[in-house]
Amino acid sequence: MTVAERSQMSEAHRVVIKIGSSSLTREDGRLDVRAIHALADVIAARHRQGHEVVLVTSGSVAAGIEPLGLPGRPRDLAQAQAAASVGQGLLIARYSGAFAGHGLQVGQVLLTAEDTVRRGHYRNAQRTLERLLELGVVPIVNENDVVATNEIRFGDNDRLAALVSHLVGADALILLTDVNGLYTGHPAHEGSRPISSVSGPEDLEGIEVTGRGSAVGTGGMLTKLDAASIATSSGIPVVLTTPANVAGALAGETVGTWFAVTGKRTSRRRLWLAHAARTRGTITLDDGAVAAVLGGRASLLPAGVTGVAGTFDAGDPVELVDAAGNVVARGLVAFESDELPGIIGRSTRDLRAELGEGYDREVVHRDDLVLVRRRLA
Known part of the structure; x- marks a missing residue:
């Protein structure tokens, strides 16, 4: 100072x-x-x-x-x-x-x-x-x-x-x-x-x-x-x-x-999203998704999700957590909570082929995401 x-x-x-x-x-x-x-x-x-x-x-x-x-x-x-x-x-x-x-x-x-x-x-x-x-x-x-x-x-x-x-x-x-x-x-x-x-x-x-x-x-x-x-x-x-x-x-x-x-x-x-929004649920990420999110340039895709908790609608604020339960980020989710269990861990290409367009979208788009934990050097 x-x-x-x-x-x-x-x-x-x-x-x-x-x-x-x-x-x-x-x-x-x-x-x-x-x-x-x-x-x-x-x-x-x-x-x-x-x-x-x-x-x-x-x-x-x-x-x-x-x-x-x-x-x-x-x-x-x-x-x-x-x-x-x-x-x-x-x-x-x-x-x-x-x-x-x-x-x-x-x-x-x-x-x-x-x-x-x-x-x-x-x-x-x-x-x-x-x-x-x-x-x-x-x-x-x-x-x-x-x-x-x-x-x-x-x-x-x-x-x-x-x-x-x-x-x-x-x-x-x-x-x-x-x-x-x-x-x-x-x-x-x-x-x-x-x-x-x-x-x-x-x-x-x-x-x-x-x-x-x-x-x-x-x-x-x-x-x-x-x-x-x-x-x-x-x-x-x-x-x-x-x-x-x-x-x-x-x-x-x-x-x-x-x-x-x-x-x-x-x-x-x-x-508001980082500090004032009331989150409706949590989405657990694998290690690769955590690294991508903390990198600050990636959206969260279904392939990087390992678990879902809570009840929420598309557009609600949710917390993104790592395998240990540490909060990594907050974001506005693009799916309802009952939609996610059937698509987590799967690639967008497979989802598009099986379920059609619309299910291959991001779970949380990077424009709707804010980091809570800083990326470690």
């Missing part, structure tokens, strides 16, 4: 900032109004410089704990949704008041994973966010915990922030947490050292990261590393730091951990 790379932050026109529940609540679980105003102050200053900021916030469930008299974060889905229903209004009201002091309007955008799965929903969310930014409004994004189920939720707002960063074409992503960056081990453990920069996956080898985040949050360092991987592999640099250092991060100062870009901007469709 060079100073020049860090300095890009000061020039970034559009930035997504994500803040977690632990940074927005006090020890008693109530919203920390001072933290909300402090963040609004920094974002408003950035806005006055002519830049744009999209805020992804947690805290709706945490904000509903105290008004409902709950002892802590709800453990069951219905209780959590009730807390979110009460807390979301309180949370956005606090943000509205904080930004109003700077003459800024905020716009609430509630998303579920379904909004990235269905193209119509995705495009509508994109248009809404773009229009809010054009109007000079600060978009405040949160997962719609009130209606999201376990099957259609992002699970944490770190991942949501990475996907939103790609959706709005952000120049950078800042993840705010209660730990000032990534450490070689748990920050409280003796010998753990802070990591100033991460240039790629190899820099994370040997790093000990386990456990959930705070008692009021759903994320942890693992989800932040996942979010950083999603963003950087799509051409978006990431800074992981504390709310106290957000102004410094925006100014390009050496605070927290800098995650350098590892890949180029990719299509929103491929990003």
Whole structure:
């Protein structure tokens, strides 16, 4: 990491900032109004410089704990949704008041994973966010915990922030947490050292990261590393730091951990397929097919398939796995699940001769496939 790379932050026109529940609540679980105003102050200053900021916030469930008299974060889905229903209004009201002091309007955008799965929903969310930014409004994004189920939720707002960063074409992503960056081990453990920069996956080898985040949050360092991987592999640099250092991060100062870009901007469709799509089944590949897929230039043919699991229709997302069950790629399958067992392991020439044209097509075309595991050197 060079100073020049860090300095890009000061020039970034559009930035997504994500803040977690632990940074927005006090020890008693109530919203920390001072933290909300402090963040609004920094974002408003950035806005006055002519830049744009999209805020992804947690805290709706945490904000509903105290008004409902709950002892802590709800453990069951219905209780959590009730807390979110009460807390979301309180949370956005606090943000509205904080930004109003700077003459800024905020716009609430509630998303579920379904909004990235269905193209119509995705495009509508994109248009809404773009229009809010054009109007000079600060978009405040949160997962719609009130209606999201376990099957259609992002699970944490770190991942949501990475996907939103790609959706709005952000120049950078800042993840705010209660730990000032990534450490070689748990920050409280003796010998753990802070990591100033991460240039790629190899820099994370040997790093000990386990456990959930705070008692009021759903994320942890693992989800932040996942979010950083999603963003950087799509051409978006990431800074992981504390709310106290957000102004410094925006100014390009050496605070927290800098995650350098590892890949180029990719299509929103491929990003969805890699990180947001809900897969419907798995297709097991032989060693030759694994090598061909990881080579990045080959489609998956019936001859390279050794097994099928799950129930899916043609066009559904599926995971492609090797013989050991490791996920190699994701793709949009061209056959229904009940069609595949009769054709796997067979050449397209034999299938065409026996079954006719149409059955000699690719199981997953290379244009509908995205790698999950990088090819090894």
